[in-house]
Amino acid sequence: MNRNEVPQDEGSLSRKNMHELCYAVDDQGRYTTVQSSGWEAKTLALNESLELIEERVAAAAQAVRDGRVSPIAYYMELNRMDVSLLAGYVGMHRWLVKRHFDPKRFRKLKDSVLQKYAEVFDISVNQLTDPFSPTDA
Amino acid sequence: MTIAFEHRQSAHCENGVISNLLNHHGVRISEPMAFGIGSGLFFVYLPFLKINFAPGFSYRPMPGRILRRLGKRLGIRVRHQRFSSPQKAQAVLDEKLRQGIPVGLQVGVYHLTYFPDEYRFHFNAHNLVVYGKESGEYLISDPVMDRTTRLTERELDRVRFAKGALPPKGHLYYLERLPDRFDLERAIREGIHQTCRDMLAPVPIVGVRAMKWVARDIRRWPRRLGAKTANHYLGQLVRMQEEIGTGGGGFRFIYAAFLQEAAAILKRPALMERSREMTAIGDAWREFALDISRIYKNRKSGPDVYEGLSDRLLDLAERERRFFLRLKKDL
Numbered sequence: 001m002n003r004n005e006v007p008q009d010e011g012s013l014s015r016k017n018m019h020e021l022c023y024a025v026d027d028q029g030r031y032t033t034v035q036s037s038g039w040e041a042k043t044l045a046l047n048e049s050l051e052l053i054e055e056r057v058a059a060a061a062q063a064v065r066d067g068r069v070s071p072i073a074y075y076m077e078l079n080r081m082d083v084s085l086l087a088g089y090v091g092m093h094r095w096l097v098k099r100h101f102d103p104k105r106f107r108k109l110k111d112s113v114l115q116k117y118a119e120v121f122d123i124s125v126n127q128l129t130d131p132f133s134p135t136d137a
Numbered sequence: 138m139t140i141a142f143e144h145r146q147s148a149h150c151e152n153g154v155i156s157n158l159l160n161h162h163g164v165r166i167s168e169p170m171a172f173g174i175g176s177g178l179f180f181v182y183l184p185f186l187k188i189n190f191a192p193g194f195s196y197r198p199m200p201g202r203i204l205r206r207l208g209k210r211l212g213i214r215v216r217h218q219r220f221s222s223p224q225k226a227q228a229v230l231d232e233k234l235r236q237g238i239p240v241g242l243q244v245g246v247y248h249l250t251y252f253p254d255e256y257r258f259h260f261n262a263h264n265l266v267v268y269g270k271e272s273g274e275y276l277i278s279d280p281v282m283d284r285t286t287r288l289t290e291r292e293l294d295r296v297r298f299a300k301g302a303l304p305p306k307g308h309l310y311y312l313e314r315l316p317d318r319f320d321l322e323r324a325i326r327e328g329i330h331q332t333c334r335d336m337l338a339p340v341p342i343v344g345v346r347a348m349k350w351v352a353r354d355i356r357r358w359p360r361r362l363g364a365k366t367a368n369h370y371l372g373q374l375v376r377m378q379e380e381i382g383t384g385g386g387g388f389r390f391i392y393a394a395f396l397q398e399a400a401a402i403l404k405r406p407a408l409m410e411r412s413r414e415m416t417a418i419g420d421a422w423r424e425f426a427l428d429i430s431r432i433y434k435n436r437k438s439g440p441d442v443y444e445g446l447s448d449r450l451l452d453l454a455e456r457e458r459r460f461f462l463r464l465k466k467d468l
Contacts (some may be wrong), residue, residue: 001388001420008259012255020381021148023169023390026358031169031394035283036385040432041423045375046255048433049189052369080247085259087226088300 003034031094070106072132089120124127142239142268144278144285148384151203155449161239167346172330173395174210175203178388182347183342191373196387200262210324212316223294226307242442243273243308245299250284261303266357281381325399326468333465348454355447368432375426390421425449
């Protein structure tokens, strides 16, 4: 890659006024570093992954509305986690976290447990128990 | 307290931290040099391990390896510490800063507040340097950032004790002792040897063989898993290859820069030629990424598209195989 071929596309980096460093050769073939604001090919690949996450979040939100799972499952997706990761953060076993996905069991959870989940998701207990209430949005 | 620490942006976090820490102690080792001596160039395919709902690919060795190998090859003693309690972890960090020692940290990316949202995944092997503390905020030199930043005690605590795969557990490290003189030439040779060995390894999940395995799987994914999943897997390949830290082309350009420096130090003009070849290989990796991105752009994904991508990757693997055989002979 020649230094003037280093891509300077608009993307998530340029929006935050950030750059990443790329290695490229100058006209004499010597290596040098050039800042890049982003590359469309990579942005497209990133967006593909983000779309997948959004789909999962939307599906989880619907499942919560339908009463099929507890809001914990929704917030887990929103935070790009999976069950084992969430279990690690709350310090409980995976199967216990999975049990808390059950809306009936979720309603019976103690405040201290709810508090743990809320802390991990960086939200209040109210937001955790009532994720789609407009006041918290 | 603030330690006079020179922040220099690098492509990859691990090399960057090593290079900047050494620089702080008056040892000038460039990022590509650290990468080359630490045998940073790699390829591994972990089809049974799912990361973000796609198989694991990596263009670099396990986190921490580069630093460890570099330390061994140059005779630098690095002290590592992990902690079970965040309080202890913070106390030791503060103590080191008081002693005027810049400290390297392994952290999770997800809770790094200064990263763009798109880059925030649960990845726990990012590296940065803490070079001071002012009114309860840590002064951070994150080598992939343009400039230095700050994190509050709580924010830093959070990233140091991120959970999931490869949890940092407060992992901190600093240079304890530097040797009086380095045998740079020998270190370079050892670094190159290991990279040749890794890339030509007779196991299916590592090096050029792993690339060939991925190439064969690309043909199978659309039939077995459907176009959507196949495209997601391919996206993972691109993300790993072009993520911040790779310097473009899956670290191939950084390695070419290393070979150029090595040619001068070892006085081997042949390595200049290898550097040019590696640059061309890096360009081909980028073409490969571009071809994959066209699937998303054009929403076109017939079987011929996957055949084409598979062929391209096979070709890349074969080129790298021949390249590393030549490189091995050059030493």
